[in-house]
Amino acid sequence: MAERRIRWGVISTANIGRAAVNPAIQASRNGRLDAVASRDGERAREFATAHSIPTWYGSYEALLDDPDIDAVYIPLPNSLHREWAVRAAEAGKHVLCEKPLALDAAECLDMEAAARANGVKLMEAFMYRFHPRTKRVVEMVRSGLIGDVKAIRTAFTFRLTRKDNIRLDPTLGGGALMDVGCYCVNVSRTIVGAEPVSVQAVAQWTERGVDEALAGMLHFPEGVVSHFDCSLTMERSEAFEVAGTDGYLRVPAAFLPGTGPVGIEEVRGREPVKTHTLEGTDEYLLMVEHFADCILLDVEPRYSASEAAANMRVIEALYRSARSGGVSVTL
Ligand SMILES: NC(=O)c1ccc[n+]([C@@H]2O[C@H](COP(=O)([O-])OP(=O)(O)OC[C@H]3O[C@@H](n4cnc5c(N)ncnc54)[C@H](OP(=O)(O)O)[C@@H]3O)[C@@H](O)[C@H]2O)c1
Structure with missing residues (x-):
């Protein structure tokens, strides 16, 4: 695993990203936060500048098109988790998505199928489980x-x-x-x-x-x-x-x-x-490091999307x- 670090992008300027998960990625031993995307380019730029994120995008699509991003963290409103997790998987990005993983069990299974079909990892960001x-x-x-x-x-x-x-x-x-x-x-x-x-x-x-x-x-x-x-x-x-x-x-x-x-x-x-x-x-740090390790070692995350579907x-x-x-x- 040596020096390789996962290159993360965050989809949105959400509060939970700002307050807990983005700093955890930045502090992680095996990852770095390289980009942020917002629906609004100016908001993305301000957020990136305020939080030392080198790249910003004025649309979520643009972040998914960046070939230098390995994984995305999705802290969007719950109704948007499925759509953006599937689109990210189709763009070849690994996905750490906020809880609850989706609106219902069927959506969780769609996301799992998309991740599997595209050979990427997917995990729900229930951080308390990592404490x-x-x-x-x-x-x-x-x-x-x-x-x-x-x-x-x-x-x-x-x-x-x-x-x-x-x-x-x-x-x-x-x-x-x-x-x-x-x-x-x-x-x-x-x-x-x-x-x-x-x-x-x-x-x-x-x-x-x-x-x-x-x-x-x-x-x-x-x-x-x-x-x-x-x-x-x-x-x-x-x-x-x-x-x-x-x-x-x-x-x-x-x-x-x-x-x-x-x-x-x-x-x-x-x-x-x-x-x-x-x-x-820091339970958030343990979570993001676990997810990045799973990508680097090509093993399945501790918690599957099927487990998220069972919760839903x-x-x-x-x-x-x-x-x-x-x-x-x-x-
Ligand atoms: N694990 C935890 O500890 C924890 C804690 C809090 C929340 N969460 C989860 O994290 C997710 C986000 O929660 P949050 O409180 O951080 O949300 P938030 O601050 O309201 O942020 C949501 C972001 O989604 C983007 N967005 C896209 N479409 C939107 C729409 N139609 N309306 C509003 N925002 C929209 C916005 O970013 P742009 O405008 O930049 O695109 C917005 O900043 C939820 O799934 C929540 O359950 C988890």
């Missing part, structure tokens, strides 16, 4: 530390202040479940290690028909239940708990822990809480339930 703590929690659960898992409780909420935010636009794939509930679904499936057999949800809808808050329940085999709430209208909260027959694990700041030390709290009745502390790290199948079922007043929907 060593997530793996550690799964290992602790599998080791039997808290007995048999019975329930998972999750929340991911925050308060949106801008009405023109993409998350409130139904034509762009907005909604609390799409934006943050997708983490609750993903972490529940990861911890249980199985797919839910049925789901239920209730939601509060905006006038435009976007779920600004949604509470969901996932029924897994053997009676394991996961319940969660996600919202675009509540104070920030992002945490999960795994409850077992012998104790439970609490994971605060579960998805966006920052780069400082993190904890896993082991709780048993009234005994003093035992906190397992892990060193801080659950999200689709939750929306069906929420739109029908909370009926149970079988998967």
